[in-house]
Amino acid sequence: MYRYDEFDATLVAERVAQFRGQVARRLSGELTEDEFKPLRLMNGLYLQLHAYMLRVAIPYGTLSSKQMRKLAFIARRYDKGYGHFTTRQNIQYNWPALADTPDILDALAEAEMHAIQTSGNCIRNVTSDQYAGAAADEVEDPRPYAEMIRQWSTFHPEFSFLPRKFKIAVTASDHDRAAVKVHDIGLRLYRNDKGEAGFEVIVGGGLGRTPYVGHAIRKFLPKEHLLSYLEAILRVYNLQGRRDNIYKARIKILVNAEGADNFAAMVEKEWAAMKKTDIDLPREEIERIGAYFAPPAFETLPEESASLEEQRRRDPDFARWLRTNMAAHKTPGYAIVNVSLKPVGGVPGDISDGQMEALADLAEDYSFDEIRATHEQNLVLPHVRKDDLCAVWSGLKRADLATPNIGLVSDIIACPGLDYCTLANTRSIPIAQRISERFADLGDQESLGELKIKISGCINACGHHHVGHIGILGVDKKGEEFYQITLGGSGAEDASLGDIVGRGLSADATIDAVEKIVACYRANRQDNERFLDAYRRLGAEPFKEALYEAA
Amino acid sequence: MKLLKFNAGRLVPALEEPPVEVSLEDWRANPQAHAGATALKISNAAPLDDIAGDLSGFSVVILAFPGFKDGRAYSQARLLRERFGYTGEVRACGEILRDQIFFMARCGFDAFEFSGADADSAAAALKDFSHFYQAAADGTAPVWRRRLARAAAA
Numbered sequence: 262m263y264r265y266d267e268f269d270a271t272l273v274a275e276r277v278a279q280f281r282g283q284v285a286r287r288l289s290g291e292l293t294e295d296e297f298k299p300l301r302l303m304n305g306l307y308l309q310l311h312a313y314m315l316r317v318a319i320p321y322g323t324l325s326s327k328q329m330r331k332l333a334f335i336a337r338r339y340d341k342g343y344g345h346f347t348t349r350q351n352i353q354y355n356w357p358a359l360a361d362t363p364d365i366l367d368a369l370a371e372a373e374m375h376a377i378q379t380s381g382n383c384i385r386n387v388t389s390d391q392y393a394g395a396a397a398d399e400v401e402d403p404r405p406y407a408e409m410i411r412q413w414s415t416f417h418p419e420f421s422f423l424p425r426k427f428k429i430a431v432t433a434s435d436h437d438r439a440a441v442k443v444h445d446i447g448l449r450l451y452r453n454d455k456g457e458a459g460f461e462v463i464v465g466g467g468l469g470r471t472p473y474v475g476h477a478i479r480k481f482l483p484k485e486h487l488l489s490y491l492e493a494i495l496r497v498y499n500l501q502g503r504r505d506n507i508y509k510a511r512i513k514i515l516v517n518a519e520g521a522d523n524f525a526a527m528v529e530k531e532w533a534a535m536k537k538t539d540i541d542l543p544r545e546e547i548e549r550i551g552a553y554f555a556p557p558a559f560e561t562l563p564e565e566s567a568s569l570e571e572q573r574r575r576d577p578d579f580a581r582w583l584r585t586n587m588a589a590h591k592t593p594g595y596a597i598v599n600v601s602l603k604p605v606g607g608v609p610g611d612i613s614d615g616q617m618e619a620l621a622d623l624a625e626d627y628s629f630d631e632i633r634a635t636h637e638q639n640l641v642l643p644h645v646r647k648d649d650l651c652a653v654w655s656g657l658k659r660a661d662l663a664t665p666n667i668g669l670v671s672d673i674i675a676c677p678g679l680d681y682c683t684l685a686n687t688r689s690i691p692i693a694q695r696i697s698e699r700f701a702d703l704g705d706q707e708s709l710g711e712l713k714i715k716i717s718g719c720i721n722a723c724g725h726h727h728v729g730h731i732g733i734l735g736v737d738k739k740g741e742e743f744y745q746i747t748l749g750g751s752g753a754e755d756a757s758l759g760d761i762v763g764r765g766l767s768a769d770a771t772i773d774a775v776e777k778i779v780a781c782y783r784a785n786r787q788d789n790e791r792f793l794d795a796y797r798r799l800g801a802e803p804f805k806e807a808l809y810e811a812a
Numbered sequence: 813m814k815l816l817k818f819n820a821g822r823l824v825p826a827l828e829e830p831p832v833e834v835s836l837e838d839w840r841a842n843p844q845a846h847a848g849a850t851a852l853k854i855s856n857a858a859p860l861d862d863i864a865g866d867l868s869g870f871s872v873v874i875l876a877f878p879g880f881k882d883g884r885a886y887s888q889a890r891l892l893r894e895r896f897g898y899t900g901e902v903r904a905c906g907e908i909l910r911d912q913i914f915f916m917a918r919c920g921f922d923a924f925e926f927s928g929a930d931a932d933s934a935a936a937a938l939k940d941f942s943h944f945y946q947a948a949a950d951g952t953a954p955v956w957r958r959r960l961a962r963a964a965a966a
Contacts, residue, residue: 268943268955279940283911299880300911382881387904412945412955418918419890419948422883499887500859539947545963546956 262325262555262631263408265373272415276300276377280304281363285647289361303421305379306362309681314629315354315362316379317369318401319390321407321431322350322634326621329632333617339365344617346610346675348604348725349428350388350634351379356679377415382423384414384495388430390438391635394554395643396591400458402451403433405551406487409542413488420495425510428467435754440636442466442475442756443728445512446494450484459483464494464524466756467514469720473513474756476521478528479696485547487538493532495728497524557629557644559728561592566647579654582665585707587650590643598628598642598653599635601664601672605701606694609675610638619660627653637674637713639667669706670714670779671697678718678735679742685718687735687742688768692716699778709779712792715750728794730753731778732759733771744771748804749777749796762805774808781807816913816924816931817901823913823935826923829919831872839866851903856884861892867898870874877906885921893920910937920949 265273280300287297294308301307305316317332332352336344339361340354347353357365366528369375378518379386387410394402410429414420420427432439433450441447449465460482466475480492494512503509516524543551573580586596600620602610612620624632624642627649633641645653657663666672673696676682692718700706715729719736726732732747743765750759766774781804782792796804817826839846840859851872854860867873872893875885885965886902892898903923904916913924913934926934947954953961 266959268958272941272943272945277940303911382883415945417946418915418944419886420883421915422886423914496887500884504882504884536894541958542956545954545960572942667871812839 262323263320263404263550269412270370270373273373273375273377277366277370278377280366284359284363286734290429299381302381303378304362304366305376306359306736307380308683309355310679310683311681313359313362313755314681315357315365315376316347317352317354317374317376317380318373318386319350319352319634320411321387321393321404322391322636323393323404323633325372326625326630326632328372328374329617329621329624329700331368331374333614333621335365335368335495336614336617339366343611343613345608345677346612346634346638346640348392348636348638348676348723349379350375350636350784351386352634353677354578354676355677380426380479381421382427383421383426383501384410384417384423384427384429386430387411387414388439388444388636390432390439391435392588392597392643393433393631393633394556395590395592395595396434396436396438396671397591398436399433400452401433402554403431403448403450404554405547406448406450406460406484407431408550408553409488409547410491410585413491417495420499423495423499424504425507425512427498427512429491436637436750436756437756440725440752440756442754443468443472443725443752444475446491447475447512448487450469454483460487462490464528465513465521467511467513468725468727469511470508470720470722470756471511471514472722472727474758475513475515476516476524478516478521480524485544486537486541487805488542489535489537490528490532492540493528493535496526497531501527556592557631559592559595559644560646562592562646562648564593566650569647569650571597572651576651581703581707582654582663583650585665585669586663586667592644594647596645596647596650598645598650598668600640600642600657601666602639602660602662603666603672603693603697604661604664605671605697607697608690609673609693612640616660616662619656623653623656637672641671665703666706668711668713670700670709670712671706673714673716674729675716676718676724678716678724682718682723684721686720686737687718687725687744689716689733691719691798692733692735692744692768692771695768697773699772699776709783710789710791712779712782714775725752726750727758728756729759730791730796731775733775736765738765740809742768744768746771746774746778746808748794748801751793755793760801762801763808777807778804814926814931815903816926816934818922821926822939823842823931823932834919836863836866853905854888856882856888858888860888860896863892867892867896867900870900870902872901872923873898874905875906877904877908877912879925880907880909880912882906886915889916890949910934914938914940917949918944918948918952 414698462479463475628642675693679685717724728750745758834846834849
């Protein structure tokens, strides 16, 4: 994991001091709320429906046990005993007092964390594959590049007042777990025909009210030019992105108005004129950062574990959890463990202080001190010996963290919705809770296979509904909550935007509709095809019929 | 509104006659009519690709922040300094607040039509940070260069 040197530590400490001054000016009345707003937003502090909300950055989703314990401490000391993991691999606290926020940032700084650029029209926390450094299918660990982007983008003087917020995601696997095609910039590290590693640069994807799948504007960018190329893209966007209409200000609007080829030409022209040696990191610094992400001291183990197989045979619950929550690790004898934050009837992404501490202990004992947050609002222990899986499972069970539903129908992404958010039209969390209750039977869930439901409480699409296999969008109709269903979206390497099927439904009818859609899939499924593949084969018609025949 | 400029590295109020301004459009339309102008005012929507020929003869270029959230002039200032080698004064006008001056200075601005009341606080805000991760137009070495230098010295 990356560790701060004195430069990183000084910058974060200076940021806390600066923010402490800004909060003091606000509390003394020297600053009005209007004047304070842009300052607090630069530090991840939002004013929500009931209270302030503080969003803490977890760069590329990587956490140590020490950091997780600090998050638990903050939840207990300054909040109501829980935190909420978001779709940007961050954590949010929903109830901090304004006067406490500088102390919270101080506590974070002690664990090399911060809330810098978790809001505002700037480059946000860079996200990556939660399996980075562990995935069997990755070209190399993408996190050193994510860390380079974090440093380059932090307090970037030219790009702190962009037309709109800006999100960058990095992956290094063919199987895209970072949703790079629906980001402002998505970076896919791969090897070309000559065996050299470089980036495919994808620009202009995004969700919100005008969803787009991104365009590859450069097929192959040599790794060492990553930062200068990003700077060229950001400069073109900063100068030419629309500022007259907040809903047309994201880079996707510019890219699609210009056309991807023309936009690419604008970037290439800017890039050609840049003095790259001032921007691109020299080999020594790339190696310095890369060294922090060297693999941990894995033991040499056989691929299969006899004790694991024995335990798997003995305990069907353990066997089920292995089937759904374990993923392949690149090192023989190790496995990746997914920790679901989606218990039946729970709030997606919520975790208590005690659960955070339990997870920190498990990571320390069994996963080289590492934890990851996922954009699907779950957590990961990336490096667990197969011999230890049963002990980890037992520990997770004691902490109520062993729900075996990763990728299944109850592993739902939901935005905070009208329970917290000032922008929301409808609630999202109760819909997620009721769907997970409706499909509570685990055997049933598993038989359905991969099925991703994503719920947004308004058109801003924080719950990624456009790329849900089943998407649910909350809309307000004359003061009543209605929900619009989309089908066939995907945020992965086969990215697509879902099709709207039919009119908006009440909350009750929405839960029934999901059940009807699933029943239709079950009736028409061939072999073991996924819901998404069945939908793509069948089209929307049979699902529409199932939805509306009885209605 | 108070004009703040650097004096021996410190940001202080400047007492001087206002320059004679001309907009880029007016200047290009009729340079002879504006021969006495000393400050070129460039809109933040203006492309700068062909600006090189217009800069000589102006001791001041004025760039605009119609609102503090409109950050186009940050890029324009860097282009003037880094691409076109402009060494005269680059002045920020519009909504110029304490907490943005730090970014402006890094992008090459050296004069500010400050909207706030307290010039000392604007000067203090420039000292909030002692390192920067990235190179910009202020000539400060980015953190990665300092790391290299330290490693080389060790």
